[in-house]
Amino acid sequence: MVNGESKNAPSMADVAALAGVSHQTVSRVVNGSDAVRGDTRDRVLAAIDELGYRRNKSARALVTRKSGRLGLLYTQPHLYGPGTLAASVHQAGQRAGYDIILSPVPHMEASSAERAIEALLDDAVEAVLLGVSHQSFEDLVAQLAETVEVVMIHSDPPAGVRSVGIDQHAGAVLATQYLLDIGHRNIAHVAGPVGWIDARQRREGWLAALRDSDVQPGPEIFGDWSSKSGYEAGAELARDPSVTAVFAANDSMALGVIRALHEAGLRVPQDVSVVGFDDVPDAAYLWPPLTTVRQDFASLGELAVEVAITAIADGTVEVPPLLAPELVVRSSAAPHPRA
Amino acid sequence: MVNGESKNAPSMADVAALAGVSHQTVSRVVNGSDAVRGDTRDRVLAAIDELGYRRNKSARALVTRKSGRLGLLYTQPHLYGPGTLAASVHQAGQRAGYDIILSPVPHMEASSAERAIEALLDDAVEAVLLGVSHQSFEDLVAQLAETVEVVMIHSDPPAGVRSVGIDQHAGAVLATQYLLDIGHRNIAHVAGPVGWIDARQRREGWLAALRDSDVQPGPEIFGDWSSKSGYEAGAELARDPSVTAVFAANDSMALGVIRALHEAGLRVPQDVSVVGFDDVPDAAYLWPPLTTVRQDFASLGELAVEVAITAIADGTVEVPPLLAPELVVRSSAAPHPRA
DNA sequence: TCGTCATATGTTAGCGTTCACATCGCCTCG
DNA sequence: CGAGGCGATGTGAACGCTAACATATGACGA
Numbered sequence: 001m002v003n004g005e006s007k008n009a010p011s012m013a014d015v016a017a018l019a020g021v022s023h024q025t026v027s028r029v030v031n032g033s034d035a036v037r038g039d040t041r042d043r044v045l046a047a048i049d050e051l052g053y054r055r056n057k058s059a060r061a062l063v064t065r066k067s068g069r070l071g072l073l074y075t076q077p078h079l080y081g082p083g084t085l086a087a088s089v090h091q092a093g094q095r096a097g098y099d100i101i102l103s104p105v106p107h108m109e110a111s112s113a114e115r116a117i118e119a120l121l122d123d124a125v126e127a128v129l130l131g132v133s134h135q136s137f138e139d140l141v142a143q144l145a146e147t148v149e150v151v152m153i154h155s156d157p158p159a160g161v162r163s164v165g166i167d168q169h170a171g172a173v174l175a176t177q178y179l180l181d182i183g184h185r186n187i188a189h190v191a192g193p194v195g196w197i198d199a200r201q202r203r204e205g206w207l208a209a210l211r212d213s214d215v216q217p218g219p220e221i222f223g224d225w226s227s228k229s230g231y232e233a234g235a236e237l238a239r240d241p242s243v244t245a246v247f248a249a250n251d252s253m254a255l256g257v258i259r260a261l262h263e264a265g266l267r268v269p270q271d272v273s274v275v276g277f278d279d280v281p282d283a284a285y286l287w288p289p290l291t292t293v294r295q296d297f298a299s300l301g302e303l304a305v306e307v308a309i310t311a312i313a314d315g316t317v318e319v320p321p322l323l324a325p326e327l328v329v330r331s332s333a334a335p336h337p338r339a
Numbered sequence: 340m341v342n343g344e345s346k347n348a349p350s351m352a353d354v355a356a357l358a359g360v361s362h363q364t365v366s367r368v369v370n371g372s373d374a375v376r377g378d379t380r381d382r383v384l385a386a387i388d389e390l391g392y393r394r395n396k397s398a399r400a401l402v403t404r405k406s407g408r409l410g411l412l413y414t415q416p417h418l419y420g421p422g423t424l425a426a427s428v429h430q431a432g433q434r435a436g437y438d439i440i441l442s443p444v445p446h447m448e449a450s451s452a453e454r455a456i457e458a459l460l461d462d463a464v465e466a467v468l469l470g471v472s473h474q475s476f477e478d479l480v481a482q483l484a485e486t487v488e489v490v491m492i493h494s495d496p497p498a499g500v501r502s503v504g505i506d507q508h509a510g511a512v513l514a515t516q517y518l519l520d521i522g523h524r525n526i527a528h529v530a531g532p533v534g535w536i537d538a539r540q541r542r543e544g545w546l547a548a549l550r551d552s553d554v555q556p557g558p559e560i561f562g563d564w565s566s567k568s569g570y571e572a573g574a575e576l577a578r579d580p581s582v583t584a585v586f587a588a589n590d591s592m593a594l595g596v597i598r599a600l601h602e603a604g605l606r607v608p609q610d611v612s613v614v615g616f617d618d619v620p621d622a623a624y625l626w627p628p629l630t631t632v633r634q635d636f637a638s639l640g641e642l643a644v645e646v647a648i649t650a651i652a653d654g655t656v657e658v659p660p661l662l663a664p665e666l667v668v669r670s671s672a673a674p675h676p677r678a
Numbered sequence: 679t680c681g682t683c684a685t686a687t688g689t690t691a692g693c694g695t696t697c698a699c700a701t702c703g704c705c706t707c708g
Numbered sequence: 709c710g711a712g713g714c715g716a717t718g719t720g721a722a723c724g725c726t727a728a729c730a731t732a733t734g735a736c737g738a
Contacts, residue, residue: 008404011724022688027726037686052486054461058400059724063693065347067397077426078620080417087416087443094454099462102441104426115433122393123438227624256624263626281417285566285595287626350694361718366696374716398694402723 077104088301172205230256416443427640511544569595
């Protein structure tokens with residue numbers, strides 16, 4: 001299109017004229033109806049091919065009153081988890097014949113999220129997948145659900161809300177129990193920021209595992225998911241010689257903790273063990289390789305789309321069981337020396 | 340929408356009836372025409388509000404013959420760069436009044452990319468932003484450009500192709516020159532995979548900087564962008580005691596290299612210096628903190644949208660200068676001990 | 679031989695907008 | 709005081725498609 005020579009795109013009528021049939025027959029061919037004779041179909045197909053015909057989705061949406069679109073709202077688009085989720089939702093949606101509108105909201109402000117939702121509604125999405133497990137969204141959902149089908153991607157959904165999720169609590173228990181099992185008794189936690197559901201769930205999993213073993217929680221520091229905040233937390237933790245293990249709420253913070261520990265002259269895992277959460281691809285190749293909890297974001301995305309599609313079909317509120325995360329043992333955690 | 344009580348969405352006609360005007364007046368109000376009397380406008384606005392009216396984009400697109408949509412095709416959606424780019428394109432597009440269709444193609448196969456492009460064209464995007472700087476796409480562009488406006492996101496665009504990019508070559512020169520400046524004379528390169536434009540550009544920048552200083556290139560190993568491949572390359576490099584510095588084509592590979600070096604008993608940077616590329620957020624908090632080359636993906640996205648919009652408007656082929664990357668010096672590289 | 683029915687195709691209307699144009703007041707000016 | 713013009717609003721058609729119904733064609737049994 002270097003020169004603007006694009007005549008109007010061909011319509012069904014053009015195809016029909018070329019094939020010598022009515023536009024309705026073209027419609028039937030395009031929609032795979034079986035009430036078309038083989039040779040007629042071939043002629044139509046040939047005409048479509050010759051003209052480069054492409055069905056106009058707007059016209060179709062207008063008359064069918066269905067947009068065929070699903071929207072995904074997600075935060076932190078630059079991170080591994082959300083990025084993977086988005087890709088997987090997109091792929092699953094395509095496969096199911098839906099267009100997916102990916103709507104990243106870069107900064108976590110209610111206003112920008114509301115704008116994003118407005119945009120999604122303007123696009124007439126048939127369902128909204130809410131990949132924003134932040135408290136400030138829980139209120140939004142009730143209101144939104146009156147307008148459109150909603151699927152929350154959420155590890156601790158309010159009752160009666162359609163949702164899918166990965167069991168963050170269980171993942172945190174896995175990580176903490178592992179540290180307990182190898183003899184640690186003073187396990188610190190670098191938590192995700194207040195307000196994030198996943199952060200809360202992971203923190204509570206940590207607490208629950210400790211409680212079950214009658215072990216007092218170690219120090220607790222709140223970060224903001226960033227490696228920088230992990231670093232700062234790690235520097236603080238390094239000053240407390242009684243801490244022998246740290247469970248960080250994600251891999252980025254874990255990596256920051258490790259650096260701070262190193263800088264303080266502490267060895268990982270010989271002096272202090274560190275466990276992360278997420279299993280980002282780089283986790284296996286950090287120094288030391290990071291023991292962490294793997295989440296299957298790809299399956300999560302597929303599941304979310306599946307639930308959304310049945311929601312559109314019959315409106316039921318379906319809440320499949322949370323997906324189970326998995327502990328990946330590498331070498332950033334080791335038995336407690338005095339155990 | 341727990342119960343499917345949704346009556347048909349209100350149309351302009353409904354608003355018009357309620358406000359006691361014609362549908363055309365509603366249209367004028369919605370489109371901000373100034374040919375509407377103040378009190379009429381207020382009545383219409385009130386009716387819109389009461390009914391929860393939302394303009395039907397399909398109908399609008401049908402009659403205006405404009406979809407108001409831009410598509411972004413991008414690979415490796417789980418990585419920092421692409422994720423940031425996608426978010427920034429989305430935001431810039433919204434701001435300019437365009438809907439952005441984000442189309443991640445998870446696996447780098449020509450077929451899946453072609454499917455993605457088909458989907459974009461079916462969505463009647465007015466322009467396609469091609470954020471896939473892989474050789475196999477260069478052929479696609481010519482063909483695609485006949486159908487729709489195309490903006491390549493590309494650091495070494497073919498002549499006459501509309502594009503924006505970050506100067507990968509210059510970034511690599513920055514990194515290599517830095518290593519040269521601090522006394523290294525045997526600088527290895529862990530390259531990105533063959534076929535990727537950015538990989539080629541970074542490699543050539545490395546070679547060019549060395550050539551300019553009359554220094555022989557060190558060993559060269561091709562990775563696949565992953566930290567795993569960086570690790571494998573690092574293991575190999577560790578066996579060559581003459582290598583004192585490694586320039587890796589991205590941060591993930593750099594981090595893999597560092598781990599391999601550590602495992603081989605070599606210290607970074609005391610024994611071997613390592614420089615990466617991208618400046619992912621975690622780079623600053625690795626151990627040791629990674630010296631790397633920062634790319635401004637956010638600006639790149641904005642620029643791409645800007646170019647796309649002028650392309651739609653006047654069809655010109657505009658190629659703004661490549662954005663300049665920036666060297667970020669941290670501590671994974673240090674002066675050569677024998678320098 | 680004719681009605682009957684199935685199969686293949688055509689005809690018409692309408693989805694919700696915008697565009698082009700028509701209309702209706704009302705003000706201005708000669 | 710009437711022509712002319714302008715500002716505000718209305719009317720009708722069209723965008724490209726699908727849904728519902730209408731029609732044509734041929735096979736078949738009575």
